Amino acid sequence: MTEKLKNIRNFCIIAHIDHGKSTLADRLIEKTGTVSTRDMSDQILDSMELERERGITIKLTPTRMFYNYNGEEYILNLIDTPGHVDFTYEVSRSLAACEGAILIVDASQGVEAQTIANTYLAVDNNLEILPVINKIDLPSADVVKCRKEIEDVLGIYAEDCPAISAKDGINIDDVLNQIIERIPAPKGEENAPLxxxxxxxxxxxxxxxxxxxxxxxxxxxxxxxxxxxxxxxxxxxxxxxxxxxxxxxxxxxxxxxxxxxxxxxxxxxxxxxxxxxxxADNPTAEPLPGYKDVQPVVFSGIFPVDGAKYQELKDALEKLKLNDASLKFSPETSIALGFGFRCGFLGLLHMEIITERLEREFNLDIITTAPSVSYNVYKTNGEVIEVSNPSMLPPPAEIERIEEPMIKLDVYTPPNYVGAVMELCQDKRGEFIDMQYIEKTRVVLKYHMPLAEMIYDFFDSLKSRTKGYASLDYDVYGFAPSELVRLDILLNGEPCDALSMIIHKDKAYGRGRQIAEKLKKIIPRQLFEIPIQACIGGKVIARETVSAMRKDVLAKCYGGDISRKRKLLEKQKAGKKRMRQFGSVELPAETFISILKTDDND
Amino acid sequence: MIDVMIYIHIPFCDSKCLYCNFVSGIYDEYLKKQYFKKINEEIKFNANIDYHITSIYIGGGTPSSVDSKYILEILKNIFELYYVDKNAEITIETNPASLTSDKLLDYKRGKINRLSIGVQSLNNKCLKVIGRKHTKKMALKAITLAQKYGFHNINTDVLIGIPKQNFFVLKSTIKRLVKAKVTHISAYMLINEPNTPLTNMIESQKVKVVDEDKCVKYYNKIVMFLKKRDFKRYEVSNFAKNNYECKHNIGYWQCENYLGFGVSSHSYLLGERYYNTSNIKEYLQSDFVYNKNKLSVNEKIEEFIMLGLRTKYGINIEKLKKLGYDVLSRKKQEIVMLVKNGFIKISNGCLVVCEDKFGVLNQIILKLLP
Incomplete structure (x- = not known):
């Protein structure tokens, strides 16, 4: 029995995003002849259309390969992993099924935020880590420096680690050989209960x-x-x-x-x-530890544009959930948007990917509300409730205090952008903790920051302020009390629940004004004047008005030419279909997500 | 016997106005001759003595720009081949620059009983900027001349939103027309159609366009002004004294049958719509095989609403129900909201758009469509 186990290797590949994980996986598959060259398409493990298009791996895809080493046949089971910070959870799932991990480091970029995060995950899971330096074909590759970085930063011996080019297929055999030599064979009892x-x-x-x-x-x-x-x-x-x-x-x-x-x-x-x-008949005594139930950190309402498609949306979410255990959703009713779901995501990218898959793979037109985090609300009557939907926040008189989720944020940046990064973090209510030089050209800035600030375009702002050089990693560590208020948006005097948000008191005025201005641009003129008001606890802090439509009529009818009028009306009718009726106000579907994009962009 | 209206399209003009994008233009006499030969063939081809003709409308282009013998020939043919009601409304569109005593005499002989005169404005600067070839004086003279020859059912077209036109200029035009005792005024907002010389001038900033909100304000003021002088707005752009509403025009909005003859003319007969080519050369080769399009029930309902709401008579709720659409129960919420806010009213079993709300008619229609 041990003979059988001796020739099996279960491993995964971990890396920072874009360091070449999927490419190496493809090379291994090719080298072991698992898939005939005829059937090879680039990055075959990225089976989702979306994954290939964006060049990222979201879902983990397992593959079994055979490799002959010193006259013996080995079975290599590879479980591909996603690299983005949002999908750390999926990584940990892969890790639990393996004995070893190949850690890819880009020879020109060195150790990055996700490299570190994933390495720690692998270490926590007692995996044998096998560093591999990739992209040695690049002119900017510096293998020596890279080895040193792996040893200095990660504390992993890297003197003899393979230096490869997955793209050009250089030194792939080294990787295969090391998998067999260094990753332990699985242990287990065949005669024990399953x-x-x-x-x-x-x-x-x-x-x-x-x-x-x-x-x-x-x-x-x-x-x-x-x-x-x-x-x-x-x-x-x-x-x-x-x-x-x-x-x-x-x-x-x-x-x-x-x-x-x-x-x-x-x-x-x-x-x-x-x-x-x-x-079932002969159960094992102890279940495997499994892994911790992942908690979504970003929440958003998803509604069908066409209210009649609620059931279709539900079916789609259920199907997605089966392939993505981290997706959480529960039914939600909104006055403005009707029946839909409050969904929990691992992060903004995860949310973006789910909404895109709903639209592409299930052909659904959906409305997404601005993302929110989950707050702990301590009520004056001693009750503590979790609020992830701003419209569910109790009236201010019933609230003793609100705590918001906090993150430990690490921003990795070249030193010349430290000023810009600090300014951004400060602006986002970040509390400076520490700054360390990893090496001469890289600094890590450590902050404590509310997660809510992170989910509003922090990543985009960081990238734009550092010309794309900075990267980040974060971890939710707990909750902290904060002076938060609910910002309501009233349209025609009616609060529009789908536009409410929970926000820090100091930022409410500015944001209220921005949103009112933005909505004025987005909402088309209608039969009535539409007042737009931003309110905090009944107090109006900003007001704009969409003036009533003055003219929308087709004048003449030349010689009984009705078809011309018909065509124009058909066009207008189609436009109406994408509108949401809120009281007597018609709102374009994009209204609800547009309020997200109010920071730096305007 | 079925009631039918006839529309005749005369695509000829003495000059092309700068804002015009219609099927019309300047052609030589030979082509005109061929065209009238063809149109008479079309009239004969479709002849049916079972058609009871309730109105004839000769439009264009500028029908008064051609020799009136052509007009007479057309009318003669229609009277011979169709059953024309003795009270039929027979209109011809005319231009002040080409309306002469001789022509008026011929029109009278041809049993034309209604004139539509393209005045557009009584301000010479405004007339010039849009390329009209007549003056204020000529326009007023045309009206008195017509009245002299016994035409008392007279429409004048007026444009709102001409560059250089302020409210004072517009109002004095309307005032003067009322004084001249016209019985009908069609007031249109100038639409800057793509690729017309006027639009090009606006785009190259040679002339300044009048702001749309301002135009709407002018229009609403004109509505009030005319109302006080017994001109009722019976359709989106049309104002008339009692009993001088244009029957032909109303017929379009009430889904009556009509036959269109001539290039680019449209027909609607027994639930089918069809139309001629808008290329004059092609029309001359035409064998009158029409590509007929039968309206579906849904299309009929939509047209009934979209056209009916244009008039002060509105849409008959019972008739709509018979077509298979119970608007009162299907659009209850919308109707309550529209009535409450003074956009529509219900009178005599009809849904009617309020007089001052025709400007946003499309939005009202969209709320009521199935």
Missing amino acids: KALIFDSLYDNFKGAICFVRVFDGFVKAGDKIKMMKVGKTYEVTEVGVFTPKMKPTDTLYCGDVGYICASIKNLSDTKVGDTITN
């Missing part, structure tokens, strides 16, 4: 929910009765298989293997990522 970790899941219209698993103990085959330990439900296995990277059925998955299990699981929520699968 113990398999769900690290991802996927919904298939024919097979139902499919679990992606790493088997730690025992084995599983079609016909077995299995039990989800956390969910508590039992199923009969219909198919097991491996990733080639396409799903390919096999007879049995043994301990040490990475593969998938189908068991006619209809209910999406039954395949909880992090849950342990065991034998």
Whole structure:
């Protein structure tokens, strides 16, 4: 039995975004002949259209490869990981299924924020870390300096680490050899009861929910009765298989293997990522530790433009959730937008990606409200409530205090932008903690900052103020009391719930004015004059007016030419379809997200 | 027997106005001759003694710019081949620059009983800037001459928003026309259509456009002014003394049947719309095989609303119900809101747009469409 395990290596690849993770994965697949050259497309593991287009990996995709080393055949299971800060959670899922991690460092950029963050994650998971220096084909590559940085900053021995070019396929064998030499083989008892970790899941219209698993103990085959330990439900296995990277059925998955299990699981929520699968009749004593339930930090309302498509939106979100356990959503009703969902995301990019997938893959027209964070509200009656929807904030008289989520923010920047970064952080209510030189050309600035400030275009502002050189990393560490108020927007005298926001008292006036001005530009003239008011607790702090439409009529009708009028009216009618009726006011769908873009941009 | 209106399009002008983008222009006599031959063929081709003709409208272009013998021939043909009601309204559009005693006499002989005179303005500066070839004096003379020859049902067209026109200039034009005892005024806002010489002049900042909000203000003031002088706004752009409303015009808005003859003319007959080519050379080759388009029930409902709301008679709620659209229950909220805010009213079983709200008619229509 140990013979079987001896020749398996389970590993993932971690890196800062754009350091070449997916390219190296492709090279490994190519080198091991897993996918014929004919079927190779660039970055084959990035299966989503969106992933390829943006050049980023969002979903983790497992692949099984065979490699002959010193006359012995080895099975290499690779689990690709996303690199963006928002998807740290997905990274940790991959890590839990592996014994080792390849850490890619760009030879010209060196150690970056995400490199550090992901390395710590891997260390926390007791993984063997295998540094690889990539992009040595670049003229600006500095392998010696890079090795030193890995040793100095990360404390990982890097003297003999492979220096490769994934793009040009240079020294890929070194990587494969080191995987076998340095990453430990999986451990496990084939005769023990089944113990398999769900690290991802996927919904298939024919097979139902499919679990992606790493088997730690025992084995599983079609016909077995299995039990989800956390969910508590039992199923009969219909198919097991491996990733080639396409799903390919096999007879049995043994301990040490990475593969998938189908068991006619209809209910999406039954395949909880992090849950342990065991034998129904002979369960294992202890479930695997799994990993901590990830908490969304950014919240936003998502509504169908066409109110009748609520059910379609619900189905779409459920399908997305199956492939993205970090997505949270619950029904929400808005006066302005009707029925929709309050969704929780890992960050702004995550939110952007989900909304884009809803529009592209499910062909839905949606309205997204400005993102918010979740506040802890301490009421005067002693109750503590969580508020992530500004319209749910109790009246000021019932509030004793509000605490907002705080982040530890690390900004990495070349020294010449330190001033600009500090100014930005200060402006965003950041509290300076520390500044360290990582090396001569790189400084890390440490701040404590409200998460709410982070989600408003902080990243864009940082990039624009540092010409794209700065990068950042953050971690939510807790809550801190803050003087927060709710800023309401009244249209035609009616508060529009979907436009409310919770904001620091000192910023409310400025933002209120900006939003009122912005809305005046966005809302078209209508039959009535529309007053726009920004209010705090009933006090108007800014006012603009969209004046009533004066003229919209087709004058003459030449010789009975009705078609001309018809055409114009048809066009106007189509335009109306994209409008939201709020009382007697018609609002364009983009109104709700536009208020986000009020900072520096205008 | 079915009621039908006839529209005749005469695409000829003595000169092209600077704001004009219609199918009209200056052509030689030979082409005119061919054109009238063709239009008479079309009249014959469609002849049907079962058609009861309730109105004839000769428009253009400038019908008064051509020899009146052509007009007489057309009318003669229609009277011979169709059943023209003895009270039929027969209108011809004219230009003050080309309206002569001789022509008026011929029109009278041809049973024309209504004149539409393209006055546009009684301010010489305004007339010049839009390229009209007549003066204030000529325009007023044309009106008195017409009255002298027994035409008392007279419309004058007036443009609002001509560069250099302020409210005082506009008001004095209207005042003078009322004094001249015209019975109907069509007041249009000048639309700067793309690629006209006037639009080009505006774009190159040679002339200054009158601000749209200002135009609307002028228009509303004119509505009040005319109301006091017994001119009622019976349609978006049309004002008339009692019993001088243009029947032909109203017919369009009430979805009556009409036959259009001539280049770029449109027809609507028994629920089908069709139209001629707008290329005069093509029209001359035409074999009158029309590409007819039958309106769907939904299109009929939409047109009924969109056209009917243009007039002071509004849309008959029962008739609309018979077409399959119960507007009162389907658009209850919208109607309550529009009535409450004085945009529409319900009178005699009809939904009617309030007199001072025709300016935003499209928005009202959009709220009521299915």
